[in-house]
Structures are given as structure tokens and as C-alpha cells.
Amino acid sequence: MKTILVEGREVALSNIFCIGRNYAEHVKELKNAKPTEPVVFLKPTSALIQSGENITLPEYSHDVHHECELIIYIDKDVNSVSPQRALDYVGGYAIGLDLTARDVQSQLKTKGLPWTKAKGFRSAACVSHFISPKLIDDINAQQFGLKVNGELRQQGNTKDMMFPCAEIISYLSEVYGLQAGDIIYTGTPAGVAALKSGDELELIWTDKIDVKFKIA
Numbered sequence: 001m002k003t004i005l006v007e008g009r010e011v012a013l014s015n016i017f018c019i020g021r022n023y024a025e026h027v028k029e030l031k032n033a034k035p036t037e038p039v040v041f042l043k044p045t046s047a048l049i050q051s052g053e054n055i056t057l058p059e060y061s062h063d064v065h066h067e068c069e070l071i072i073y074i075d076k077d078v079n080s081v082s083p084q085r086a087l088d089y090v091g092g093y094a095i096g097l098d099l100t101a102r103d104v105q106s107q108l109k110t111k112g113l114p115w116t117k118a119k120g121f122r123s124a125a126c127v128s129h130f131i132s133p134k135l136i137d138d139i140n141a142q143q144f145g146l147k148v149n150g151e152l153r154q155q156g157n158t159k160d161m162m163f164p165c166a167e168i169i170s171y172l173s174e175v176y177g178l179q180a181g182d183i184i185y186t187g188t189p190a191g192v193a194a195l196k197s198g199d200e201l202e203l204i205w206t207d208k209i210d211v212k213f214k215i216a
């Protein structure tokens with residue numbers, strides 16, 4: 001069983017939801033169409049690693065990209081919640097990586113097949129510890145980014161999300177239902193690029209979280 005660290009407590013992990021194409025500049029860099037409703041995919045819970053563990057790149061890909069994202073932790077079951085009440089179900093926030101085998105994803109997209117092999121390999125879901133929502137004034141104005149080997153590669157602000165956190169939660173609760181223990185990757189800003197063995201990654205949520213991962 002996989003667990004996550006929420007305010008210092010180990011908590012059982014439930015589903016891993018991910019939102020794709022949520023920042024306009026990233027949609028442009030991959031030449032995708034702008035979505036009219038959230039693009040949702042899932043990762044298996046076995047893909048999760050926490051900071052302190054090393055990332056292992058899958059042998060079947062030669063182009064694994066970093067996607068640095070803000071992550072929501074849901075702490076109460078909920079169906080069909082309105083955006084106005086959605087943040088009441090948040091038990092924490094973290095920063096993490098939605099690692100993506102871009103070469104495999106491109107092949108799957110061409111064939112119209114699901115993305116699981118590109119997005120769900122072991123260590124494809126990296127997470128920091130989760131902090132209390134009480135520490136955050138406005139979740140829609142949070143600056144975060146990623147350094148690789150000391151060089152800034154990605155920088156984003158949650159104000160640029162096409163579907164903000166409350167709308168994502170409302171949408172997922174309506175279509176799928178949300179359960180305590182679910183986490184939600186909220187999409188990546190521009191700047192995605194390939195990783196290689198030995199790379200050192202630093203995920204920074206300004207004034208909140210700073211964690212490192214290393215590629216084995």
C-alpha cells in the first residue's frame with residue numbers, strides 16, 4: 001500500500017487523478033488543442049514515490065519529460081460538490097512531478113490509445129509532503145517551479161490555470177466522485193523537457209516547499 005505524508009502524518013493513498021493541458025503556454029508548446037472541459041487521466045498508485053526516493057526512468061522510453069505540478073489532497077469523500085464548496089474537501093497541497101514518456105505518449109496519441117504506459121510507470125508520480133490548506137492565503141495565486149541541476153526549467157503560477165483547483169474538484173466529484181485519500185495533479189506550466197540519469201531535480205513552491213529528487 002502506498003502512503004503520502006500530510007502534515008507529518010502517513011495517510012493511505014487512494015486514486016491519483018491528473019489534469020492535462022491546464023496551462024495555455026504548455027498547450028501551445030505541445031501543439032495541442034485548448035480543452036473545453038478538463039482533460040483527465042489516472043496513474044496507478046504503484047507509480048507514486050515521495051521525496052527522498054530516487055526516480056528510475058523506464059527502459060522503454062528515451063524521452064521522459066518532467067512536468068512540475070501543484071497537487072491537491074482530498075480528505076473527505078464527496079460527490080457533486082459545487083466550485084463554491086469544493087475547497088472544503090481539501091486536506092492539503094503539495095508539489096510534484098507528473099513524469100511522462102513523451103515518445104511513448106506521442107505514439108499512443110497517434111493510435112488513439114490510452115496514455116497509461118507513458119504516464120503510469122514506476123516512479124512516474126513524484127510527490128513532496130503535503131502542507132495544510134490553512135497555510136495558503138489564495139490557492140489561485142501560488143508561484144512554483146522546477147530546477148534541474150541548478151538551472152530553472154519550469155516556472156508557473158496557479159493564476160494561469162484554465163481550470164482552477166475548485167473547478168477541477170467540482171468536475172471530478174461530479175463525473176467520478178472523489179474519496180478521502182485521492183490526490184489530483186493539476187497540470188503543468190510550459191518548459192517541459194527531457195531528463196537523464198544523474199539529473200538532480202529541485203521542486204520549489206515559493207515560501208512553502210522545497211524538495212529534491214534524483215534520477216537513478
Ligand code: MG
Nearest residue numbers: 067098187188
Ligand atoms: Mg501533467
